[in-house]
Amino acid sequence: MAELSTPTARGPYRNGIKRRQQVVESASNVFAEFGYSGGSIRTIAARVGISPATLIQHFGSKEGLLEAVLEDWTNQSAVHFPDDMHGLAYFDGARRVMDFHLKHRGLIELFLTMTAEASSPVHPARNFIQRRYTDTYEGFVRHLREARESGEVHLGEDEIAYEARLLMAVMDGLELQWLIDPSVDLAGLFNRCLDECIRRWTMPSDR
Amino acid sequence: MAELSTPTARGPYRNGIKRRQQVVESASNVFAEFGYSGGSIRTIAARVGISPATLIQHFGSKEGLLEAVLEDWTNQSAVHFPDDMHGLAYFDGARRVMDFHLKHRGLIELFLTMTAEASSPVHPARNFIQRRYTDTYEGFVRHLREARESGEVHLGEDEIAYEARLLMAVMDGLELQWLIDPSVDLAGLFNRCLDECIRRWTMPSDR
DNA sequence: GTCTATAAGAAGATAGAC
DNA sequence: GTCTATCTTCTTATAGAC
Numbered sequence: 001m002a003e004l005s006t007p008t009a010r011g012p013y014r015n016g017i018k019r020r021q022q023v024v025e026s027a028s029n030v031f032a033e034f035g036y037s038g039g040s041i042r043t044i045a046a047r048v049g050i051s052p053a054t055l056i057q058h059f060g061s062k063e064g065l066l067e068a069v070l071e072d073w074t075n076q077s078a079v080h081f082p083d084d085m086h087g088l089a090y091f092d093g094a095r096r097v098m099d100f101h102l103k104h105r106g107l108i109e110l111f112l113t114m115t116a117e118a119s120s121p122v123h124p125a126r127n128f129i130q131r132r133y134t135d136t137y138e139g140f141v142r143h144l145r146e147a148r149e150s151g152e153v154h155l156g157e158d159e160i161a162y163e164a165r166l167l168m169a170v171m172d173g174l175e176l177q178w179l180i181d182p183s184v185d186l187a188g189l190f191n192r193c194l195d196e197c198i199r200r201w202t203m204p205s206d207r
Numbered sequence: 208m209a210e211l212s213t214p215t216a217r218g219p220y221r222n223g224i225k226r227r228q229q230v231v232e233s234a235s236n237v238f239a240e241f242g243y244s245g246g247s248i249r250t251i252a253a254r255v256g257i258s259p260a261t262l263i264q265h266f267g268s269k270e271g272l273l274e275a276v277l278e279d280w281t282n283q284s285a286v287h288f289p290d291d292m293h294g295l296a297y298f299d300g301a302r303r304v305m306d307f308h309l310k311h312r313g314l315i316e317l318f319l320t321m322t323a324e325a326s327s328p329v330h331p332a333r334n335f336i337q338r339r340y341t342d343t344y345e346g347f348v349r350h351l352r353e354a355r356e357s358g359e360v361h362l363g364e365d366e367i368a369y370e371a372r373l374l375m376a377v378m379d380g381l382e383l384q385w386l387i388d389p390s391v392d393l394a395g396l397f398n399r400c401l402d403e404c405i406r407r408w409t410m411p412s413d414r
Numbered sequence: 415g416t417c418t419a420t421a422a423g424a425a426g427a428t429a430g431a432c
Numbered sequence: 433g434t435c436t437a438t439c440t441t442c443t444t445a446t447a448g449a450c
Contacts, residue, residue, distance in 0.1 A: 016415075033327045038244030041444065054416050056445060109326050116323035119316050119386035120240045133387050165396055169380025176379050177372065179326035180340050189372055223433075248426065261434050263427060 020058055022048045024072045027065050032110035035117055036066060036125065063124050069110075070128050076107060087147035088198060091140075091167075098190050101175065105182075108175050115172075133168075140164035144201075153201040167197060227265055229255045231279045234272050239317035242324055243273060243332065270331050277335050280317060294354035295405060298347075301378075305397050308382065312389075315382050322379075340375075347371035351408075360408040374404060 026047045030039040041062055045055045059065040080100040082093035101108045118129040144160045147153040155163065170193050178186040233254045237246040248269055252262045266272040287307040289300035308315045325336040351367045354360045362370065377400050385393040 019415085033329075035242055035244055035324055037242055038324075040442080042442080050415095051417060052444080053418080053446080057415075062444065109323075113323040113326065115383060115387065116320040117242055117245075119320065122240075130387055133384065162396065162399060165381065165384060165391070166377065166400060169384060169396075170373065170376050171380070172383050173376025173378070173380035174372065176322060177340065177376060180322065180337055184372070189369065189376075192369060193373060226433085247424080249424080257433095258435060259426080260428080260436080264433075269426065 016058075019048075019050070020068075021072075023050070023055055023058060023065070024068050027069050028073065028110055029106050031066070031069060032106045032113060035113050036123070037117070041065075066124055070114075070125060073107065073110060074132075076104075087143060087150050088152045088201075090143040091194065091198065094167075094171075094194065095187075095191055098171075098187055102187055105179075109179055112172065112176055112179065136168060137164055140167060147201070154204055155201055163197065163201065167194075223265075226255075226257070227275075228279075230257070230262055230265060230272070231275050234276050235280065235317055236313050238273070238276060239313045239320060242320050243330070244324070248272075273331055276317075277321075277332060280314065281339075283311075283314060294350060294357050295359045295408075297350040298374075298401065298405065301374075301401060302394075302398055305378075305394055309394055312386075316386060319379065319383055319386065343375060344371055347374060354408070361411050362408055370404065370408065374401075 023044065027039070027044045030044045030047070033039065034043075041052045041055055044065070045052045055065070059068055081097050082090060085093050114125050115129050115133075117123050118126045120126070141160055141164045144153065144155060144164060148155055148160070171190065174184070174186055174189050174193075178184045230251065234246070234251045237251045237254065240246065241250075248259045248262055251272070252259045262272070266275060288304050289297060292300050321332050322336050322340075324330050325333045327333070348367055348371045351360065351362060351371060355362055355367070378397065381391070381393055381396050381400075385391045
């Protein structure tokens with residue numbers, strides 16, 4: 001019984017866990033490449049060298065696999081957005097998020113494909129994506145308010161809402177252009193935009 | 208023979224043309240809703256009340272139908288972007304583009320879904336989308352240069368490139384947020400952003 | 415845990431009648 | 433021009449052997 005309590009590197013679930021992670025990564029790539037509808041269980045299974053049946057055995061259904069992919073993606077993203085930083089420093093940390101995205105193209109491909117697909121109310125990832133956007137927006141607003149209270153920036157309440165939405169839009173929009181044409185200088189454009197945002201936010205009597 | 212030369216409202220192709228347009232509109236909606244992979248010939252045909260076989264007869268293949276959809280979409284978009292305006296007035300006309308998008312949600316859903324899907328090199332709409340982005344970017348740059356030459360704005364060459372990319376990003380990004388959450392005030396946010404862009408561009412010795 | 419075999423259905427596309 | 437019927441292939445998912 002003791003061996004069964006916690007799966008470890010030597011424990012009984014070692015292979016299962018490793019395999020599961022392999023499948024999730026394969027699925028992320030395939031969904032990023034072909035979308036959720038276009039990416040088939042067969043393709044995903046073939047890339048890790050297992051049968052479609054084994055894959056289904058692990059995740060129950062294609063939708064179960066999607067949930068695992070989205071969960072994994074949240075974890076990967078969360079690691080690289082600064083949760084310990086506050087106020088303006090939080091937005092300065094967004095540069096590192098972009099650097100991370102640049103090095104993990106598949107991750108952002110997955111996210112934007114899912115987001116566009118999930119504009120349909122029947123898409124299985126719709127709730128997840130909606131929540132994700134709400135969380136990001138509220139996070140931006142919260143940190144801008146913090147920055148205002150500490151005197152770092154000078155923004156009214158409606159300006160905070162506007163700037164939060166705009167920054168989100170710029171991030172998504174630049175990433176979209178970069179996906180279509182990888183020669184677009186994503187990091188350069190975003191850093192410049194962030195510089196000007198911060199400059200604008202910190203200017204006294206801005207508007 | 209005379210009756211066959213040009214299809215008119217009374218000509219022999221009248222029904223065919225009307226039917227064809229119906230199918231293209233249905234396909235636009237279905238592709239917008241489920242993406243290209245997820246949208247099936249069967250669904251598209253059912254919505255216009257014809258058989259899948261008839262649809263294929265008209266367009267040859269699913270990819271042929273996609274081409275017709277993209278062509279139609281270009282025509283619809285082109286009508287509402289001001290080709291007769293130049294310099295700053297051109298960007299002011301972008302407000303009307305947004306108003307048009309707001310009233311034709313399916314069109315923008317189609318565009319953004321296609322764009323995200325087409326980040327994959329094997330997607331049949333990839334070339335089309337790439338060209339579309341290039342054209343838009345070059346259009347923005349051209350009109351900003353015109354505005355500089357006529358003394359309307361004060362921007363360096365690299366600032367023009369930056370502002371063009373950023374405005375494109377804001378449009379796509381705000382539209383994406385609006386698709387996910389229709390309560391987002393797309394027109395309001397964009398108009399405010401455009402106001403500030405124009406204000407920034409027209410400021411002497413901006414940077 | 416993983417496989418083969420297979421069910422049950424939907425996909426794109428074709429043939430030929432009307 | 434549109435249909436029904438059908439082909440082939442591919443889809444997700446299950447059953448049961450090893």
